[in-house]
Amino acid sequence: MRWVAILAVLFLPWAPALAVEPAEMLDDPVLEARARDISQELRCLVCQNQSIDDSNAPLAADLRVLVRERLAAGDSDDQVMAFVTSRYGDFVRLRPPVQDNTYILWFGPAVVLLAGVAILVFTTSRRRRRPEPDPLTPEERQRVEALLAGRDEGSG
Amino acid sequence: MRRAFFLVPLAAFIALAVWVAVPLIRGEDPQELPSALIDRPAPAFDLPALPGHAAGASSADLGGQVTLVNFFASWCVPCLAEHPLLTRLAREDGIRVVGINYKDESADALAWLAQHGDPYLAIGADRDGRVAIDWGVYGVPETFVVDAGGRIRLRHPGPLTPDLVDDTLLPLLRELAR
Numbered sequence: 001m002r003w004v005a006i007l008a009v010l011f012l013p014w015a016p017a018l019a020v021e022p023a024e025m026l027d028d029p030v031l032e033a034r035a036r037d038i039s040q041e042l043r044c045l046v047c048q049n050q051s052i053d054d055s056n057a058p059l060a061a062d063l064r065v066l067v068r069e070r071l072a073a074g075d076s077d078d079q080v081m082a083f084v085t086s087r088y089g090d091f092v093r094l095r096p097p098v099q100d101n102t103y104i105l106w107f108g109p110a111v112v113l114l115a116g117v118a119i120l121v122f123t124t125s126r127r128r129r130r131p132e133p134d135p136l137t138p139e140e141r142q143r144v145e146a147l148l149a150g151r152d153e154g155s156g
Numbered sequence: 157m158r159r160a161f162f163l164v165p166l167a168a169f170i171a172l173a174v175w176v177a178v179p180l181i182r183g184e185d186p187q188e189l190p191s192a193l194i195d196r197p198a199p200a201f202d203l204p205a206l207p208g209h210a211a212g213a214s215s216a217d218l219g220g221q222v223t224l225v226n227f228f229a230s231w232c233v234p235c236l237a238e239h240p241l242l243t244r245l246a247r248e249d250g251i252r253v254v255g256i257n258y259k260d261e262s263a264d265a266l267a268w269l270a271q272h273g274d275p276y277l278a279i280g281a282d283r284d285g286r287v288a289i290d291w292g293v294y295g296v297p298e299t300f301v302v303d304a305g306g307r308i309r310l311r312h313p314g315p316l317t318p319d320l321v322d323d324t325l326l327p328l329l330r331e332l333a334r
Contacts, residue, residue, distance in 0.1 A: 087289060088294070089190060089292070
């Protein structure tokens with residue numbers, strides 16, 4: 001029971017701090033939930049690293065209201081996205097679309113990782129291909145065994 | 157030859173550094189966003205007049221001739237900074253400038269224009285900022301060049317500067333007017 005209380009206190013501050021004003025919210029909880037989801041995908045162009053759902057900028061508030069108006073008018077989620085993107089460009093989407101000018105963004109890290117793995121495999125396999133050293137001659141083997149025996153006595 | 161192989165990461169790093177450094181040194185603003193509307197028809201609008209003005213501004217004001225569309229507000233300090241340049245463009249270079257008064261109090265806008273001069277051939281009052289959203293505006297001032305065919309040819313967020321006017325704006329306007 002105490003643990004539950006501690007966990008509750010720990011996780012309570014993680015509930016998102018909202019910029020959405022009560023007056024902006026839609027009465028229909030389903031539509032409002034969709035509006036929240038869309039708002040979290042849209043960049044606030046004033047602050048640029050916040051979604052319009054997080055931002056207190058007046059433009060973000062205007063866009064939140066606009067998103068809700070479009071939804072109330074019967075637009076699908078994709079139509080709302082297209083409505084905003086046609087005005088502000090792909091940059092307004094916090095999750096950039098996969099298209100020819102974003103391939104570097106989406107696949108660059110994987111390419112760099114694969115290149116690193118390839119270089120690693122290449123260099124280690126080359127190292128392994130170095131010739132094995134010549135086996136010990138009988139005299140050398142005797143000396144090694146004598147040395148090892150001596151150390152055993154010394155430590156034992 | 158084999159030793160040169162170890163220079164590959166260094167070469168890759170230098171290439172990356174140059175690629176990143178060039179726009180930085182040229183002074184490009186990484187936060188400046190390209191407009192989604194370049195070469196697209198200017199969004200339609202029909203805005204009411206400021207009190208005391210005969211007419212507002214609408215898409216009809218853009219037809220037929222090259223026009224600048226300038227979003228401004230009396231509360232916007234950079235707008236005041238670019239105002240002498242806009243005035244020069246309108247009065248000396250004979251450029252048509254349509255103003256869109258963004259989220260402003262009418263009285264403030266009128267006082268501002270009375271104090272600093274009115275270079276606009278038409279002004280529309282965009283009180284709720286909806287027309288600005290249609291144009292992809294994310295802050296005032298913002299200036300658009302609309303060609304005679306009604307297409308957006310240039311968009312500049314932020315205040316106009318003398319360099320921008322002389323090096324980019326006027327050459328483009330002359331070319332479009334030809």
